[in-house]
Amino acid sequence: MDIDFSGKAYLVTGGASGIGAAVVHYLARHGGNVVVADINDEAGRQLVDTYPEQVAYHHTDVTDFAALEEACALAAQRFGRLDGAVNSAGIGSLGNTLEIPLEDWRKVIDIDLHGVFHACRAALPLMLKSGGGSIVNIASISGVRGDHGFAAYNAAKAGVINYSRTLGLDHAKDNIRANAVCPGLIETPLTAVPISIDEVRNDWISRIPLGRAGSPEDVAHLVVFLLSPAASYINGTAIVIDGGMGSSNNQPNLPGIIADMGG
Numbered sequence: 001m002d003i004d005f006s007g008k009a010y011l012v013t014g015g016a017s018g019i020g021a022a023v024v025h026y027l028a029r030h031g032g033n034v035v036v037a038d039i040n041d042e043a044g045r046q047l048v049d050t051y052p053e054q055v056a057y058h059h060t061d062v063t064d065f066a067a068l069e070e071a072c073a074l075a076a077q078r079f080g081r082l083d084g085a086v087n088s089a090g091i092g093s094l095g096n097t098l099e100i101p102l103e104d105w106r107k108v109i110d111i112d113l114h115g116v117f118h119a120c121r122a123a124l125p126l127m128l129k130s131g132g133g134s135i136v137n138i139a140s141i142s143g144v145r146g147d148h149g150f151a152a153y154n155a156a157k158a159g160v161i162n163y164s165r166t167l168g169l170d171h172a173k174d175n176i177r178a179n180a181v182c183p184g185l186i187e188t189p190l191t192a193v194p195i196s197i198d199e200v201r202n203d204w205i206s207r208i209p210l211g212r213a214g215s216p217e218d219v220a221h222l223v224v225f226l227l228s229p230a231a232s233y234i235n236g237t238a239i240v241i242d243g244g245m246g247s248s249n250n251q252p253n254l255p256g257i258i259a260d261m262g263g
């Protein structure tokens with residue numbers, strides 16, 4: 001898939017790693033300009049070294065609105081415009097309502113939900129000046145349904161999905177589209193530890209009809225499609241990309257059981 005992003009500029013939060021980094025690579029290889037907003041300075045600077053003309057880096061904690069305003073000011077200064085934002089910065093959480101430490105709950109909501117709002121609020125004024133564009137917020141299938149022991153993450157990602165809908169409604173008149181992308185299991189540093197455990201990996205993969213975890217590039221392809229004019233009528237929605245995992249009612253595989261029984 002080849003989409004030309006020449007002359008365009010984007011903000012990518014969490015762009016130093018995983019899904020965000022795959023988006024940055026795609027955009028830069030296809031002529032686009034990017035401001036990477038992340039707290040992983042080393043990985044951010046490596047992207048700048050790889051694409052010195054097209055990628056700028058700003059140390060940005062997404063919980064800090066002023067830092068996002070600075071990242072957008074850098075886009076204005078370096079590239080003179082902003083055509084969209086991909087909000088991928090995020091962390092996971094562990095623990096149900098009784099287990100999760102209060103400070104962990106607040107941290108996850110602060111990064112995964114407030115961080116998306118901060119980035120959109122900072123990006124919109126420059127996008128308006130640039131004539132519009134497209135925002136893609138990276139939510140999760142964990143925002144669509146519940147998971148065992150992911151209380152804060154489930155709450156934050158559901159918030160990102162519904163916030164993306166309202167963003168799409170509010171700014172359609174400004175020629176700005178906004179959508180959420182909801183990945184399932186993707187192999188990135190975020191999931192590296194749990195899926196390094198064979199039992200966890202095998203169980204997880206067995207629930208995915210396509211029989212594999214997704215790659216960051218799988219998600220990046222959907223994201224850049226949503227950024228592009230090819231997606232010009234897609235607005236205010238949430239798109240699941242999970243290899244089919246969420247399509248199941250989780251009922252027993254009756255034909256499989258019968259076959260195993262020799263019938």
Ligand SMILES: NC(=O)c1ccc[n+]([C@@H]2O[C@H](COP(=O)([O-])OP(=O)(O)OC[C@H]3O[C@@H](n4cnc5c(N)ncnc54)[C@H](O)[C@@H]3O)[C@@H](O)[C@H]2O)c1
Nearest residue numbers: 014017018019038039061062089090140183185186188190
């Ligand atoms: N990997 C998966 O299976 C999966 C599934 C569904 C959704 N997601 C979501 O995709 C997004 C990207 O995750 P990933 O898998 O690429 O993980 P990742 O850990 O590879 O990348 C996350 C990036 O966010 C950055 N970050 C973390 N806290 C930050 C903060 N306070 N301010 C700025 N940057 C911060 C990290 O430095 C990192 O570069 C996240 O929002 C995650 O919740 C991932």
